[in-house]
Every structure is written in C-alpha cells, then in structure tokens.
Amino acid sequence: MYEGNFPNKRYKHTLLFLQEIIKKEEKILDLGVSNPFSEIMKKYGYSVINTTGEDLDLDTSSVQNEEIEVVTAFEIFEHLIAPFNILKDIKANKLVASVPLKLWYANAYQSKTDKLDRHYHEFEDWQFDWLLEKAGWQIKKREKFTNPVKKIGFRPILRRFTPRYYLVYAERI
Template identity: 45%
Template sequence: MNKVKVFRFQKTKEFMSRYVDKNLEILDLGTPNSMADFLKEEGFRLTSAFGFDFDLEPDEINKYDYDVLTAFEVMEHLVSPFPLLQKTKAKKAVVTVPLKLWFAKAYRNPVDPYDQHYHEFESWQLDMLLEKAGWKIIAREKWVPPFTPGGVRSILRAVTPRFYAVYAERI
C-alpha cells in the first residue's frame, strides 16, 4: 500500500475513534474496499452499502441496520448527495472528501463512468451541504498527505491540504 493511502487510512481511523464508538453499527457508502477492511480490522462494525445508485435510490440505504453513516471519498462521485444525506436514518456521520485543488483538474476516468468526480469540494461547500441536509458539524480536519517527489505539483501538494474530514450529528 502506498504511503498516501496508509496516511489517509490512519488519519481516518484516528478521527473516527474520537467520535464513533466501536459498538455502533456503521453503514459505509460504497462497495467493499480497502478502507472498509482496514476499519473492520481496527474493530469498527462496518457494513458496505452497494448494489444500487445512491443518486437515483437514496432511500435504499435505510434498508440497512445502522447508527452511523460513513462516506469515505464518495460524495464527490454523486450528482446530488443532498437527498441521501437528508433521508438517512443515521444520527451520526463521518464524511471525507478530497479537496478541490486550484492547480489540478477535476478527476475523471474516461473508461469508468462511476470513477470520476462530479464535484470537487472546497471545505465550505461540504459544510453547507451537510448543514442544509439537517446536520450539525461537530468536528472537522484538513490533512496534508506525505510528500511524494514528482515535480511542481508534488511540491504544491506537500503544503496544500488534500483531504477534508467532518464528523456531524443529526439536528
């Protein structure tokens, strides 16, 4: 696993550990993935929600049994995350997004239509989305990933926050 991924996983675990009790049932948006596996290994009770389109069928997430909603770099892939955030039965949420970078284009994978960013968030935009959907932000953090040499962009990335994490509770 590369050092940026290890960094992101560790920071996410540390952030979650401050706000989410390991006895709570967590519904993670997205297919099973290495972040979910890592958090399960760390003792979190996490189930992945997948098999339906979150934009077209936001109510589907309420067929699961859960207390906490997590979305680790998922919101930027949705056309409209608002209905899902508004309709979830969760009372707590942990959301991380990659931040919009002024020196890089929005991520797009021309081969896979689901592996691209519809949104490139600035921190205030994610805050506004959560608050408008009925959440109170309790904590937030920005993370600068470890330096990986590779040109001018890598130097800019070494001093620019790349990831944004939010813990919120339902109002």
C-alpha cells in the first residue's frame, strides 16, 4: 500500500479509519511536524498542514484556527505532560487521534538519545476516553489494534495479540 520502510499495518489501519469518517475536502491540522503519515494523507488527497514543532504543552495557538475542520493527532498526546490543555483549546469540531496503549509487560517508551521522543503517558483506553470527555469531546468511533513485530522473543509474541494502539474519532460537544 505504501512505498518505503514504514510501519505499514499501523499506517494502513489508520488511513482506512480516517477514510471512513473524514471527507477529503475538510481542512486538517495534523499535530506534530510533517511526518511520513501526514505525507500519506496528502498522497491520498487530504488537505493537511502540520504544526511547526512548537511545544504543544505551552503553546496551543495552532489549534485555535477557526478555519481548521479536523485535528489529527497520531501518537502525539503521550509525549505531552498536559494533553488536556490542547484538547480543550481545539476549535475544530472533529478530532481523530491515536495513542499507544499501556502494556502490562513493557515500561513506557523512553529514547536514550532524543529527549523529545519520550512517552510521559501511555494510556489505558478508559483514561484516554475520560481525558477526551473532560476536554469537551464525544467519542463517535473507537478501535484498538495490534502491531506485531518480526522479532523473536516473549514480547514480540505478546504483541501479536495484545492491542498496542487505540484510535478514536470524536466530535466537539
């Protein structure tokens, strides 16, 4: 489905989810700098702009644009200390977001070389639901899915059947 060495299952699953609920004419703000998945969205006809690398915990101005119809956030909220702030400030009426689920057999991800590539949160589904509801969103669709890796070991076996990602479509209440 995609060229390059990308996490194809995760991207394919996310794209199919997006295609079911978001029209290609809608203006999308994708939280985070330009990335392989925002490029895939563009390739499939979506009108996408990205944030520019600002600290979304401290600066929520990018989501306060009245012209944006949809905000997407794929594996972004786990990096924020206070995701409630940006979720509350979003002016768009639609949100499509995914987060990694907390796994009982693995600690939260922490890059040893990149201080920005760390997970402050890894959510259980009910925690993310509660966060969205408290910030003024109503969940309309949700899915959990696995993302197996081609490695040998106990964790790779568990990843074959333990959901790793939680994908949500919500609308502003």
